[in-house]
Every structure is written in structure tokens, then in C-alpha cells.
Amino acid sequence: MAASKVPNGAAPHGINGALPAYNDWPNEQGFETFDEQKEPVELTVKGKIPAYAAGILYRTGPGGYQINTSKGTTFSMSHWFDGFAQTHRFELHSPAAGEENVTRVTYHSRHTCDGLIEKIRKDGGFSAMSFGQQRDPCESLFKKVMSSFSAARSHDGKGVSGFNVGVTLKPDMPMPAAAVAGRKNSKTGEDAKIAPLDTLWLKTDNAALQQIDPTTLEPLSVAKHPKLHPDLKGPFTGAHSCTDPVTGDWYNYNLEIGRTATYRVFCVSAKTGETKILATISGTGIRPAYLHSIMLTERYVVICIFGAYYAKNGLQILWTRNMLDAMEFDPHQRNVWLVIDRRETNKGLVGIYTSDPFFAFHPVNAWDAPSATNPGKFDILTDIPAYDNLDVLTHFYYHNMKSAHPSAHASAGAKADSSRPRLTRWKLPAVGADTVAVTSNRGEAQRVFTAPRADTPELPTFNPIYATKPSRYIFGVCDRGHSTFVDGILKFDTHMQTAKTRIVHAQSPGEPIFVPDPEGRAEDEGVLLSVVLDGEGGGSYLLCLDAGGLGEVGRVEVGRVVPFGFHGVHVAAL
16 A cells, blocks of 8 residues: 655644555644635635525634744644644635525634744743643653643743634623623624624633634633633633523533532623622532533533543642643542532532443533423433543544554554444433532433444534434544544434444545524434545545535535644524
8 A cells, every 4th residue: 555645734844654544544634734824715616505504614623733943843742632723714605696505615714822832933842731742751850840830821822822722612602891802803794794793712621711803813812710700710611611592691610629629610691791600519529520511401501520530639730731641530430410400599509410430522412301200300311422431532642643653553443442432322310409419319320322333423513403402413523443533424313323424535524513404394404514634635625515314515625734623613694
């Protein structure tokens, strides 16, 4: 098998894989590319993208991980979660009069951590806290101890662009007025045709939020959690917060570490920008953990303390200076589920459950329903791609994912099963109305079904109209072992417990964003938008699929590599 030759944009040094691409499925350029396009460019549209998909697709995630420094060296981030944040903006312009489909798409992008990049370029290294940066094992004990005092900082640069924030995006997120910077660009011309969008925020698992301009993508401000409420003092939160689909209120948690772990669940009002603490939870059996997401139903906020515990109540992070090396998975420690009432004032914690241990990134959807066996109580159901342990976190080191790297070859195929999840539906039965203590008797979280690894979607999405309501279909990327990263788009039917996939050789897709058909009646009537890397051709394209059958209806050729990102959001045109 001959090694694949592909361009790699503006990577500081070339693709250095020692082997041919695994299974002749090259993907390295999706990680290596360090490039940005600050001015909008016209893209080539093929096929028939429906008019209702018009609007803006934002994508965010790592935009490269290597920097040529002033010291004559090349600095590299080790872990995909630490790559340099970059946001992409695809504007699908509304069809002109007499046209039925989107025929014009423009694109631009920019790094949102320029201050951090320049500091590393100047200093030749990086010393702040990270998710998984591997440090020099020969570093002196004195330097390691002294550096630990700065490890809790969320950035390593100056100004609002010194923060590396780029996991999820939230348009018009409720915030206190004092935390919001004014836009530098008013909505005029084509931008005015987009649904009202005054602010755009980037989020991560650190308790800092970065505001960027919705048009230029320029960083405008940074708001740390104490700006929301003085009691939100902890350094950690969930990149995936939740929004009430009716009121627009925004929900998340803040984790404070120390002698004890304290989770504070809060809500920011869409009407007033005021932050309210719904529950403060600490005590016996409440351990600090890496929680990427929360869940929301019509009545409750739900937190599952997944099995990615921070050692020594989180203080281990001050020594390791990264989150991953401070985590431990205990196969004998049961997961704890916390249910917080979000409707009744001062109710706080109303349910506590346990389950077999597992780790997860992304609960898909959650809803509550009256209990059939306990009148006056409610059952909660949620679908979660669940991992047996923390192997997936080490799998996301760059060398374990890049198609030509020996480490990726050594752990590919069936050998990577421990890094693949299984979609599980969980049920929390008979949630009551009364406040409970963390020392109360704990209910049992029940497994409703578990899907095979091959049929499990990651980076899962669903029809947003069904948020907090029973939903049937889940869309995501799949990993069936054809490549060293992801290899297709998958649709899972939770009623039939069957999967449908679209797998095309050497095409590596990103998270599929569901855009509902406003005239559709079925839950899966709409299209999926996914940014795909063509590993053989060496460029990326925006793929538009019919969500019903996963057939291609259109695509937009970007003409360059769009780095593999994490998450996105579609803002519909008026």
C-alpha cells in the first residue's frame, strides 16, 4: 500500500507519519493544518441544498497544534482537546427570488486564541493548566512545584485572546449585562437576514466563557463564572450546558475543589440576566469529576457524576498541571446521579440515584414523564453513549489518531474497542417532590437498553424541536474501525434499536448538525450538515444529507482543509 500524498495547509512542519495511512484512509491533514481565512470567500455549491437550511453554520474546535517559536523550535500540544481554538463560519445565503435552493455559500474562519499563540511563539513553551499536555519528564522538582501555583490559570496569554476556549458555541446566551461586550459590527445587508443574533459565546470545561463577534469572529470579552454569581468560585464546568427551549433560560454547574467537592447548579434568566443557584451539593459520596455535560428535562436538571474522578479531591491537578493525568477510574465506584428541581424555588436536590460505573461525554436528550407505578412522581429517561473506562481520553492524544503514526496503527481496528462507547438508555424511576439529602437512600438507575458499539453514535445530535421531549432518532459520527479516527455518519432509531450508516472510504465526517424542515411532520424530516475531510483529495467540504435516508442532497466545496473540530450550531435565516 503506497503512502497517500496530501497537502497540509500551513502546518509548521510537514506530515511526519512513518507509515502509510492506516487502511489507506489518510486523516493527518485534518489535525496538522494550521490555517485561517479571515475574509469571507465564495465557495462552490453542488446539488440542491434546501432553502430552509439557509443561515449560518458555526463550527469550533482545534485549529492545529504546532507553532514555530522564536527559539528555533516547534512547540506541539499533545492532546486534541488542547489544540488551538478556531471558529469557522459558513453562511448559507437565502435563495434569491425565484430560486428554491441555496446557491451561494461564503466561508471564513479565525483563531480565537491569538494571544496564547503569540505567547507560545515568543516564549517557546506553555506552562499553564491544560487538559492533557504531556510535560517534560526531566523537569526539575523545583520548577514543577513552582509552576503548580499558576496551574489553576485558565490561559497563558494576555487579553481576551489569551484564552483557549473552543469546544461548544452558544448564540445569544443569557448573561449579566456587565459581562457582555458590544458588537463591533452592526447587522447590515446580508447579515441582517439572519435571525436576531446579538452575541456569540464559546464554552469549554473551564469556568471561563469567551464572547466573539458573530460576524468577524474576533474575540470581544471573557467572563469567568464569578461574573455570573460570586458563589461560582470553582474552576470547572460543563462545555455542554443546557437551554430551556421555551424560556431560553441557561443551565449549567460549577465545580469547586478542595477539602471537599462542591457542585453548584445554576440558572441564568433569559429575561433578566440574573443568576440563581438552584442547588449546592457536597458531602458523602460526592466526588469531583470531569463532567463534560449536564441533562435537562421540563422539570429537572440532571447531573451524572461519571467515573472520571480527580484524585485527592482535585488537588492532584496542581501537581500534574493537566486534568487527564489527575483523573482516575474506579471500576468499583458506582456513578452518582443528582436530580435538581428547576421549577420550584428552593427545592434543590429532589433525587439521588446510583448506577454501574461508566464514563461519558455527551448525553443526547432527556425528558420526564409521569410514573406509571408511582402516582404523583416522575420517571426520567436519557440516552448516553457510555464508555467502559477512560481509555478514550488517552486515545485522543494526537499520535493515537493520526493515520500514519505507528501508535495509531498499533491501537486501530478491534484493538480500539475499549475506546468505543455503547449507547445506553437510562431510567431514573419515581422522582419525588420533596428535597432529599446526599445521605438519603439512593435509588437505582435502570438500564432500558444498550446498543452495540458499532451502532453507537458519538458527537450525537437530534432534532432540536424535541429537546426535553421524548425523541426517537439520534445522529452522530461512528467509529467502526475503518480508520484511526471516525469513519462515517450514523443514524440510530431508538424505537427499533437499529442503525443506518453512511460510510465512504477516506471521507472523515464531523458532527452532523440537524436542521429541521419547518414543513415536516416526522421527527427525522430535515437535513444534516457535516464538515467532511476528503483524505484522498486533500480538501474539505460541507456535506448536506437527507436526515431520513442519509442520502446526499448537496455539498459545498471549501477548497482548503477545515481542521477536525468538536461542535457546531446552526442559526437559521429569517
